[in-house]
Amino acid sequence: MLELKNVSYTVKAGKDSYDDRDHDIIRDLSLTVEPGKLIVITGPNGGGKSTLSKLIMGIEEPTAGTISFEGTDITHMPIDERARLGIGYGFQQPARFTGMKVSKLIRIASGEKHMSSAACNKYLSAVGLCSANYLDRDVDKSLSGGELKRIEIATILARNPKLAIFDEPEAGIDLWSFDKLTATFEELHKGQPDHTILIISHQERIMQMADEIIVIKDGQVARRGSRDEIYPTLMFSKNQDPACGFTRAAEAVTY
C-alpha cells in the first residue's frame, strides 16, 4: 500500500543546521509496506525515524525519490490531501489549541461534526481517559503532557486511517495508561485486517506486538524482518547490534 523509492532528505547548510555542512537525514531509502501489517520502526536517536514518518505524512518533503500510497504518487502532495487519501499521524509532541474543546478535536478528526458525546467517549476511554471529565476540557496548556498525548492518539482512533503512523506513542504516558494503550493497538490491528499501523518505538512491549520490525540507522534501513528475527538481536545482544553502535563506542570509552 505504501512504497518509498530512493527517498533522500537533505537539510541544506544554513537551514536548521548547527554547522555549514549539508546533513543527509534520510539517504536513498527504499521501503515497501504491505496492507494489514503492524510494523514497528526502531533504531538509535537521530537515525531518521521521525523524519521518515514525516515524509510519509507530508510534513516534510523529500529532496529526492518518490513516495506512493495505494498506487498514487504522493511525493509532493499537501498534508491534507494525504489525510483525505487515508494517512493519519500521531505526533510525538502534540500541538495545543487555545479555546478548542477535546470533544471538538475528536469530532474534527472523525469528520463527523455532530458526533454524539457517547461516541467521542469511546475514543477517549480507549486511551484510558475518563471522558466525562475530558470532553469539555480545552486542548491547551491546562492538560498534562500525558493527557495531551493520549488525546492525540484518540484523534487517530477517531480518524481511523488506512495507514496510521504513531511517533513514539508511549512517550510521556504512565504505566497504567500504557497497558490500556497496547491493548488498544492490538484491537485496532486485529479488528481491521486491511489497515496498516506504523509505530515508531523503542518500547519492547510495543515491539512484541509487531508483525515486522524495521531498524532505521543513519537514514537507511539497517535491518528489516519479522519480530522473531529482529527482536532478540535488539534486546539481548546490544553490543553485537549494528544499530547500537553508539552504545558500543560509548562503552569503549568508559571502560
Add this chain to the structure above:
Amino acid sequence: MADTATIPAPAQGATGSEVDLDAISREMLEVIADMHGDTPGAVNIRKNGCLACRTNSEHVTITSKTDNPGIDIHVDAGCKNEHVHIPVVVTEEGVHDVVYNDFFIGAGADVYIVAGCGIHNGGDKDAEHDGIHRFFLEPGSHVVYVEKHYGEGEGTGARILNPTTEVHLGEGSSMEMEMVQIKGVSSTIRKTTGTLEADAKLVITEKLMTHGEQHATSDLDFEMVGDGATVRVISRSVARGNSVQVFHPNVTGAAACRGHVQCDSIIMDNARVTSIPAIDAKSTEAQLVHEAAIGKIAGEAITKLMTLGLTEEEAEEQILEDFLS
C-alpha cells in the same frame, strides 16, 4: 421571568418614541444579543438614539433617565435567574449616539444581562455609539454580563464604538463579564474600570478581532480594596490586515486579595499589537500576577489540523474561531 418581549411587537409600557424594527436591525439583534423572536425577561431596545421597545419584568424595572439619554435598570434584591436584554442598533450614517445606562443590582440578586451594539453603516458618514455603563452590585449579588459589538455595511463611513464600563462590587458580590468585539468595528476605545469590596469576585473576559485598517484600544483598571477580593482578567485578541491593537490592563491590590491578568494575542499579516499588562500592589498581602503573549498562529497547530484533513485555510480559520470562542 413570566414576561416576554416579541420583536418587533409593540412595546408594553414603552416611553419615548417607538421605532419599527427592520430586517437589518433584527439580524443585528440576533448577532449581538442572541435575540430571535421571544426574549424572556426585561428588554430595552434602542435604535438610532431612540427607544424602540421596552418590557419590564416582575423583578426588573427599566426607567428612562431625565437628565441624560439612557436608562436606569433596577433589579430587586433576592430575585433569582432574572434576564435583562438592552441591545442598541445604529442603522443610519451620521448618527452619534451617547447613552448612559446605570444598573442597580439588589442584595443577593442573581441576574443575566445582555447588552451589545450593532452598527450598520451603509453611508459615507461616520456612525458612532458611545455607551457609558455603570454597575452597582449590592452585597451578595451575582451578575453575568455579556456585551457584543459588531459592525457591518458597505459604506465608507466609519463604525465607531467607544464603550465605558464602570463596576462597583459590594461585599461578597460577584460578576462575570464577557466583552466581545466580533468584527467590522472601525475604531474602538474601550475603558473598563472597577472597585471590589471584601470577598467580591470579578472575572472579565475580553475578546477582540480587528481587520483591515481598524484600531482598537482597551484600558482596564480594577482596584481591590477589601480582603478576599479576586480579579481575573482574560484578554484574547486576533489582529489581521493592517489593524492596530493596544491593551493596557491594570489590577491594583490594596488588601489581602488576588489578581491575575492574562493577555494572549494572535498577530497576522501586517498588524500590530501592543500589550502592556500592569499590576500594582498597595498591600503586602496582595498577590498579583500578570502574563502576556503575542505570536502568530502556531505552525504545529495548523499542521495537526491538516493531518486531520483540513486545508491550510480551513485550519487557520478553525484555530482563530476557537481562540476567540
